[in-house]
Amino acid sequence: MEWNGYDKNTLGLCYTLRCPLTCEFCCYECNPHRNEKMSIDLAKKLIKEASQSEQFSLIAFTGGEVLLFIEEIKILGNIAKEYNMPFTITTSGYWAKDFSTTLKILKDFKSLGLKTLNVSYDPSHAKFVNKNNIFNIVKAGEEINLHIQVAGIYFSLEDNTEKFLPELIDYKYTDLITSYVKNVGRASKLDLPINKYEPIENCFCYSRDHYDLLVWYDGTVYPCCSTFNTSIPNLILGNAYNMKLSELLLKAEGTLLFKTLKRQGFSKLYDILEERNYNLFKKLPNPNRIIDPCSLCSEIFKNCELSKDIKKEFEKYETNEIDSLLSSMVALIGEEKTKSFIISCTNKKEVHK
Numbered sequence: 001m002e003w004n005g006y007d008k009n010t011l012g013l014c015y016t017l018r019c020p021l022t023c024e025f026c027c028y029e030c031n032p033h034r035n036e037k038m039s040i041d042l043a044k045k046l047i048k049e050a051s052q053s054e055q056f057s058l059i060a061f062t063g064g065e066v067l068l069f070i071e072e073i074k075i076l077g078n079i080a081k082e083y084n085m086p087f088t089i090t091t092s093g094y095w096a097k098d099f100s101t102t103l104k105i106l107k108d109f110k111s112l113g114l115k116t117l118n119v120s121y122d123p124s125h126a127k128f129v130n131k132n133n134i135f136n137i138v139k140a141g142e143e144i145n146l147h148i149q150v151a152g153i154y155f156s157l158e159d160n161t162e163k164f165l166p167e168l169i170d171y172k173y174t175d176l177i178t179s180y181v182k183n184v185g186r187a188s189k190l191d192l193p194i195n196k197y198e199p200i201e202n203c204f205c206y207s208r209d210h211y212d213l214l215v216w217y218d219g220t221v222y223p224c225c226s227t228f229n230t231s232i233p234n235l236i237l238g239n240a241y242n243m244k245l246s247e248l249l250l251k252a253e254g255t256l257l258f259k260t261l262k263r264q265g266f267s268k269l270y271d272i273l274e275e276r277n278y279n280l281f282k283k284l285p286n287p288n289r290i291i292d293p294c295s296l297c298s299e300i301f302k303n304c305e306l307s308k309d310i311k312k313e314f315e316k317y318e319t320n321e322i323d324s325l326l327s328s329m330v331a332l333i334g335e336e337k338t339k340s341f342i343i344s345c346t347n348k349k350e351v352h353k
């Protein structure tokens with residue numbers, strides 16, 4: 001089976017907030033007048049660092065519309081190729097007005113290591129971009145065996161991308177993705193109907209194993225690519241200008257709170273707090289009125305005081321868990337062997353640094 005480039009962590013680069021479109025639900029409130037953009041030097045440094053750390057297997061260029069800076073993305077694609085690092089690009093396809101230009105652009109990017117082109121398209125994007133652009137992209141993808149994902153965001157559960165773009169259902173290299181508008185970014189000003197509530201048992205971070213570190217144009221690093229990430233400043237791991245990617249990853253991976261949300265889910269967070277700190281538990285949002293995991297995450301962690309108290313409680317919980325694990329080990333293999341085991345783990349960690 002061909003390696004798909006997704007077996008380790010992903011480094012997302014939010015390269016720009018400028019976009020020729022102004023979609024009504026844009027999570028980052030992008031528009032043609034925004035000037036925020038990552039410096040190409042920071043992007044170069046991060047791609048090299050990600051490749052050399054061996055902890056990442058994919059770079060994801062996202063925005064805004066990154067292909068407004070197509071020449072810079074080609075330079076960065078060349079660097080990724082040099083380091084044998086595949087990448088994805090997310091775009092609205094505004095540039096794909098004729099087939100031969102589209103084919104040439106995609107061929108060039110594929111030769112540099114483009115794995116997937118993620119195209120955002122739905123009725124809101126269609127106010128700005130002609131459907132033919134999307135057909136040009138999909139047909140070009142078919143011609144050069146390039147994976148295309150056409151992702152649509154809808155207001156009603158009745159709608160989906162298959163219904164909106166039935167012409168694309170049978171293309172071999174194209175997948176159609178559907179999601180629904182979330183109450184974040186520009187959409188937070190809309191009066192969104194609540195379609196359904198999610199049981200808390202179903203609420204986990206979207207990726208259970210790996211991290212998608214998202215570096216914002218100014219170097220700020222978030223632990224996920226959720227549309228809610230930038231609305232939750234309490235999730236920030238640090239800044240890529242003054243921290244290494246491996247340190248930032250360790251901050252995410254080494255935090256029991258993040259691990260719990262990823263692997264055991266929000267119901268475990270509720271259980272732990274109910275057992276350890278009932279007053280804090282009572283401050284959590286109603287578990288029967290959860291729209292989706294990231295909305296819940298935002299509701300909990302954008303509240304600075306609640307977020308601080310939960311982190312403090314989890315630090316205590318982590319210490320207790322480590323103490324009880326060590327006591328069990330001592331009981332099982334004795335104090336000396338436990339000490340040598342810890343020393344060998346610490347040495348391994350030093351070697352990996």
Ligand code: SF4
Pocket residue numbers: 019020021022023025026027028029030031063064065091092120125
């Ligand atoms: S195309 Fe994407 S980045 Fe641009 S305004 Fe629409 S949702 Fe935002």
Ligand code: SF4
Pocket residue numbers: 204205206207223224225226228229235261293294297298
């Ligand atoms: S639940 Fe929170 S940390 Fe997890 S993906 Fe959603 S916003 Fe990110």
